[in-house]
Amino acid sequence: MTQQTAAQAALVRALKQYGGIFLSLVMLCIIFSFLNPRFMSVVNFMNILQQVAVIAIAAFGMTWVILLGEIDLSVGSIIAVAGMVGAQCFAFGLGFGPALAVTIVAGALMGMLNGVLTAKLLLPSFIVTVATMGIYRGLVSLPTNGAPAMIDNSTWTAIGTESFLGLPIIIWVVAVLFVINQIVLSKTSFGRRAYLTGGNREAAIYSGIKVDRLKIIIFMISGVMAAISGVLLSSRLFSAQTNAGMSYELDAIAAAVLGGTSLAGGVGTMVGTLIGALIIGVMNNGMNMLSVPYFYQLIVKGLVILVAVWLDVRAKQAKR
Amino acid sequence: MHGSTTDTVLKISNVTKSFGQVAALKSMSLEVRRGRVHTLLGENGAGKSTLMKILAGVHGATSGEITLDDQPYRPANPQQASALGLAIVFQELSLCNNLTVAENILATREPRKFGFINDKALVARAKAIVAELGLPIDVTEKVGNLSIAQRQLVEIAKGLSHDAKVVILDEPTSSLSDSEAEILFDIIGRLKNRGVAVIYISHRMEEIMRLSDDITVIRDGEYVSTHDRNDVTIEALIALMVGRRMEEIYPPPMHDRPTQDAPVLAVEHLTRDGDFADISFEVGTGEILGFFGLVGSGRSEVMNALFGMKNADGTVRLDGKDVRFRSPAEAIARGIGFVTENRKEEGLVLGHSVGWNISMAALPDFTGPFGFTRAGAERKASAAEVGRLAIKTHSLDTPAGSLSGGNQQKIVLAKWLLTRPKVLILDEPTRGVDVGAKFEIYKIIRQLAAEGTAILLISSELPEVLGMSDRVIVMHEGVIGATLAGTDLTPETIMAHATGFQS
Secondary structure (H helix, E strand, C coil), X not given: CCHHHHHHHXXXXXXXXXXXXXXXXXXXXXXXXXXXXXXXCHHHHHHHHHHHHHHHHHHHHHHHHHHCCCCCCCHHHHHHHHHHHHHHHHHCCCCHHHHHHHHHHHHHHHHHHHHHHHHHCCCCHHHHHHHHHHHHHHHHHCCCCCCCEEXXXXXXXXXXXXXXXXXXXXXXXXXXXXXXXXXXXXXXHHHHXXXXXXXXXXXHHHCCCCHHHHHHHHHHHHHHHHHHHHHHHHHHHCEECCCCCCCHXXXXXXXXXXXXXXXXXXXXXXXXXXXXXXXXXXXXXXXXXXCCCHHHHHHHHHHHHHHHHHHXXXXXXXXX | CCCCCCCEEEEXXXXXXXXXXXXXXXEEEEEEECCCEEEEEXXXXXXXXXXXXXXXXXXXXXXXXXXXXXXXXXXXXXXXXHHCCEEEECCCCCCCCXXXXXXXXXXXXXXXXXXXXXXXXXXXXXXXXXXXXXXXXXXXXXXXXXXXXXXXXXXXXXXXXXXXXXXXXXCCCCCCCHHHHHHHHHHXXXXXXXXXXXXXXXXXXXXXXXXXXXXXXXXXXXXXXXXEHHHCCHHHHHHHHHCCCCCCCCCCCCCCCCCCCCCCEEEEEEEECCCEEEEEEEECXXXXXXXXXXXXXXXXXXXXXXXXXXXXXXXXXXXXXXXXCCCHHHXXXXXXXXXXXXXXXHHCCCCCEHHHHHHCCCHXXXXXHHHEECHHHHHHHHHHHHHHCCCCCCCCCCEHHHCCHHHHHHHHHHHHHCCCCCEEEEECCCCCCCHHHHHHHHHHHXXXXXXXXEEEEEECCHXXXXXXXXXXXXXXXXXXXXXXXXXHCCHHHHHHHHHCCCC
């Protein structure tokens, strides 16, 4: 096969896999630019990318979890805990590096607790993470009795406000994490094991895959991704808010599912999730620019998700 | 009998079914008569399942006509088919594991009182059905607690509880032991006496010859011929079915067994309370050691313990060294392979590609620096196995679930061959596989033995165990009843030990 035709084949495959969802994204952009001429601008697109960053990163972690046939409802709460952990680190006089490390470790530990409870106690992840969603959300308020905590570390706040090589740092962070997640998922044996285990857990066990360990690591990935989301969110807000990231887990799930990740497990890609997150970002941004009241936005978002998933399911059935 | 002039109850004339460009059934014709067992014989993919699905109302025919009691028969869905008097027992289990036997048998037809399900009447009616069929099953038990064989019997009871004129049994004995199959044969006899027509699908020739009145052979979606059971031989039927003469069903050994060298695997006093006790055996290089036993005799449990899936007490020695596997990963790393009993549940990831399935157990061998998959080497190795086992697949990227049963089973074999096992456990390696694919799988097993792999062959099919094994261990209720070799290897002695009636 020559390189030309290999590239063509890859393009055809990409169109088949992401064509529908990508078209939805383009259509949304076209509709919004008709409704508001200011929508179609480089400045606004940068804006959308920054707004969507927090959800996109959490959705990368969520993609791993859903791929395994599990769910993680605690990511919104982990986002809030991460911001508060960072703020408290600075209150104790830590520098940027150690504070970031402690925050990410905190995310990993919260994810690990989800994973261990799910894998070792054989509890459904839905129940485990509903419980830890409440627990983690409660933990946020412990240091400040529910009050927000200011963050004055300039490096930390620079992440959400400064640019590097002409692009906001926040977009660099999303891009790097996207590439890492995509490579680990598609090019490593770890990623392969996630696909196989999500596809058929029994067969994976009989083929020598250590399913429990895999599950714990994947919940840790989700925790770490949520913690990084929390860093970005708190840096944009210059503070840790106790209600930060509230219901972001639902946007993260929606992004992954819009992107073609199957809730039954075994199917999904980071590319799809990124497009899914962009769709959610474009909808939020477009409706805000049109001053659509928040409650209407919720209704429209819900309907768009229903239609998109229905179209996807229908397309897959037609293929059979 | 409705004053019908003929004893033909179901008449299929020139039925064709196409899926897109592919014709699964070409101008099929068949007449099924009252009170007779009509067997449909054909390899997997010959069109039997398509025909059954048309009769069951799952698919509509593309063209052709079907009459039931001289009335046009065109069911729009399975409910209608069943209301018109056609009961079907599918090969794939369709029971709800969380519900009781009674709830499953009478699903969607539960007796009601004020709109609520009347539990007492439900249990009573289910009990009556089970008793009439002579099944040894408690109807208040949850289906999930039953063995696979018992579930199959429940499935049959569910199908037969409708007042059916025609009953279709699609490989009903594939997971039944011989004694359980006897219960089924009894049921079929009663149905015949009631004037019910039975359409029977099976790959087991002995049982077909015993049960059938009429046998129709189909091949590649086309009708080949119909025979009276008394006018035809097994060899002739197989030849018709595969379209070529099969010299032998079981290929001969390819090598002389080495006389006496140290065993590859030695098991001593392996015990787990409630499952099996004091299991001791050895298997040598290139030896095929058969394991025969009725369902529930503990064969599969022993193999799961050997493979590190579950704990057991006792000693296991591999190449003379004591081993204790705590997980399948450890067992695989030390050279044990396990072709599990149920390929759809434990064997394959049906939604993923043929290539991914083949390399699944050998993934550590294809993992390079930083955990990256060595995709080139992996594809090359998988492609080599596809070639070696003659797996019929469009490409390595085809989903495993879209292949026929025989080819799926070969993928499971390929997966384990790729790990280069010293000891290969084969649990029912030819279940639900047609005669042609069976022969190929037997050849692969012979080839492996010739290359020095020690093989543990577990089977519920007596001819398979007899035809393939060098020695046979017979298990009965969790213990070894006998280890047989040479002239002791006869169906009679094996069955005597398996049922516990040895003299």
